[in-house]
Amino acid sequence: MATSQLAALYITVFLLSMSTSTPTLAVSVPMTKPGCSTHCGTVEIPYPFGIEPDCYINEWFQILCESSTGLLKPLLNSMHLEVWDISVAGTIRVTNPITFSNCSNSLVNPVQTFTLEGSPFLFSQKNRFTSISCNEIALLTSSDGYPIGGCLSICDNGSSLTPSSTGRILNHDSCSGTNCCQSTIPLDLYAFNTSFQKLNDVKIGSACNHAFPVDQDWFMSNSINISPAGEIFDSIPVVLDWNLYNYSPPALSEDDHFVKSFHCERIQNKMQPQNISTRCFCSKGFQGNPYFFLGCQQDECGARSHICQRSFPSSVSYTGLGLLIFLIVVARWLNRVIKKRKHNKSKAMFFKQNGGLLLQQQSATGEVHVEKIKLFTSKELLKATNEFNVNRVLGHGSQGTVYKGMLEDGKIVAVKKSKIVDGGEVGEFINEIVILSQINHRNVVKLLGCCLETEVPLLVYEFILNGSLSQYIHHQNDFRLTWEMRLRVSMQVAGALSYLHSSTCLPIYHRDIKSGNILLDDKFNAKIADFGTSRSISIDKTHLTTLVKGTFGYLDPGYFQSSQFTDKSDVYSFGVVLVELLTGQKPVFLTPSGEWSSLATHFIESMEENSLFDIIDARVRVMKDGGKEEIIAVANLAKRCLDLNGKKRPTMKEVAATLEEILLLVTS
Structure with a gap:
């Protein structure tokens, strides 16, 4: 038997020996219907909410218990919002969508309408409308554009909202009108828009502005981390009131005890009088959940508090009490030691398992x-x-x-x-x-x-700020890569591959060059990423692999057939990237006839038929700095890279030199 279990046994025996004159404490009451899950992770799920079918009152109150991140997290399925906690008193806290303006963080929700219209939820007045901004008026408007609230925050002398090297912390002490402001929200609020307006059209810096309703109790006792770029990464909760419309309380029975255990009242929405909800409560002296049969049970501690005060029999000496305290301390210490030992053992196991x-x-x-x-x-x-x-x-x-x-x-x-x-x-x-x-x-x-x-x-x-090259080639984006930028990026990638092939101690072959693995930093310089399948190759090795790896559409046909990867295989993949930059097409695309086609094959055929400019990306053709001769030069280089005979392809050093010459012509 483990030492902690043994100590626990001693304590149990000791307590049982004292139980003859010690009353039992009230048992915890159920908050869910029988047979339903009580928790998702650490969050209790009380009825009328529920996880399994027949465990929630209607589809609005269904909870999904998802584990995609390895941790169980509840989601309010109808609104797809992460749940923090639920109260049978009529509130639910969920993760709050954040409105932003003038920020680089594409992961934060953009300026939008947040609506609960048509649902049994509305924004609680426990929230405060909060704006983190500088010389901005944050406006809260109804869904039809009518102003319903807002607040103004001014800049401090230090311009603390502008990007810094260390970021900063925001809490209720620092939200007093300088760089942060708050206001109450209207009663019975179902939907709102948020927007920002410069104070007197004054433009100071390039602040990243946020606006959101937040649970004020949470805000008073927590802080919000703001990154050096002024972006919020923390999850922030908002309180929603939930209502039961057309609700019938649990069926009454002849059991007078049950009838007295709870009571319900009807509440009319002042803004929408047609919406009348029902709110139920456990009666005085009862506790639990009033929304299902026998959900409220007598609270012995509340009704007769003296029976909950544990008193020791006079026969128990101070020595016995000291022994009890000693055993509790020892058990807790042993529990910590065992948990730490298990944790260290798990870390050692994962260290070995993870290589x-x-x-x-x-x-x-x-x-x-x-x-x-x-x-x-x-x-x-x-x-x-x-x-x-x-x-x-x-x-x-x-x-x-x-x-x-x-x-x-x-x-x-x-x-x-x-x-x-x-x-x-x-x-x-x-x-x-x-x-x-x-x-x-x-x-x-x-x-x-x-x-x-x-x-x-x-x-x-x-962290590479501007995402992948693929995003700028294949997706709609307000920012367009100029012809000069496309050439510079391709030259930088070619230079990096040349370095990997010929300037390291052992040649390194990337083996998965594609536009998705080429990232762009804040100045749109290229960074090659994802080296999971790369290999360092000794001069005397054959480069044979037992399993072909890479991305379809970029794979060297020779490698695909022979499983023999060489530096010229990286050259082929880079050639496909060049064609992507020229045509704007994906490496494998759907033709008008509904068939899948290889971009490399389609490009070579167009070159041989002298119809190159029929497939050139319109964004390249209309660029003033994209001369026809330079486009043809890059196309000829791409064609050489895509030669089916790997030995005829240029080296990455030759490719980089050629692109550098073309770029000089464009910039001169």
Whole structure:
């Protein structure tokens, strides 16, 4: 028997010996209907809300208990909002959509209408409309545009809303009209719009502005983290009142005790008189949930409080009381020791499972120095990503999901949560660490560290602000890549690949070059990412692999057929990226006849038929700085990269030099 269990047994025996003259405390009352789940994670789910069918009163009150992040989290299915807590007194706290203006964080909800119209929910007056802004009037308007509230905040002398190196903390003490303001919200509010208006058209700095209703009780006792760029990463709760329309209380019975246990009252909405809801309460001396049969039970402590005061029999000496206290202290200490031991054992197991031993072996060979790689704790990264909140997701890849995070020092990072299924994928994870530890190039994303003590391994990279090249080529975007920018990005990628192929101790082949793995920083310089499938190749190796890996549409046909990967395979993939930049087409696309076609094949055929400009992206054709001769030169280079005979393709060093010459012609 474990020591903590033994101590608990001693305490139980001791307490039982005293129970003859000690009354029993009231039993906790049920808050859900029989047979229904009581909790989702740590959140209690009382009726009329519920998880399983027949456990909630109607579809508006259905709770989804989802575990996509590894932790159980309740979602209000009808509104798709994360639930913080629910009270049978008629309130529910949910994660709050945040309105922003002039911010770079594309993950935060844009300016929009937040509506609860048609639902049994409305915004509680326990909330306060809060604006974090500088020289801005934050307006709260009805869905038809009529002003219903708002507040004004002015700038301080330090312009604290402008980007800083460390970020800042906001709490109720610092929300007094300078950079932050608050106002009450109207009664019976179902929907609202938010917008910002400059004070007297004064434009100071480039502040990132936010507006949102927030649970004032939560705001008074918590703080909000604001990033160096002025962006809010924390989840913020808002209180909603919930109402039961056309509700019939639990059927009365002849049991007088039951009839007296609860009472209900009808409440009319002052703004919408036709909406009459029912609110029920447990009667005085009862506690529990009044919304189902026998949900309210007698509260012995409330009715006769003296029976809840535990008194020890006179026969119990001070020695016995001291022994009890001693046993409780020992049991708690043992429990902490055992929990810590289990936690350390789990971390050691995960370290081994996630390739820690393999990483140490790589270090022993001199390929990588573990001491140069920062080992983050799971606690650090959980806090940085708000427990891997779905609102922090930057993107999904074949090897995992990438989240945006903020470290304690205010540094913004990208955290990749790997999808580890078997040992082979663990090898890919460790391989990425080994590869990136050897690379020091301005156009390759920088690895900051990793975490091996969690169930799945985590990699921490520098945060690249402007997303992937693919987003700017294939998706509608207000910002357009000019011809010069397209050439510069392609030249930077080619230069980085040339460095990997010929300037490292051992040649490194990326093996998954694509526009989605090319990131753009704040100045739209290229950064190559995702080295999970990359390889360092010795001169005497054949480069044979047992499993072809890469992205369809970018794969070298020769590699696909022979499983032999060479530096010219990266050249082929880069050629597809060049064609993407020229045509704006995806590497595999649907033709007007409804058939899938390879962009590389379609491009080569167009070149041979002298119809190149029929497939050139209109955004390239209309650019004044995109001369016809330069476009043809890049197209000819792409055609050479896509040669089916790998030996005839240029090296990445030659590709980079050619692109540099073309760029000089454009900029001269």
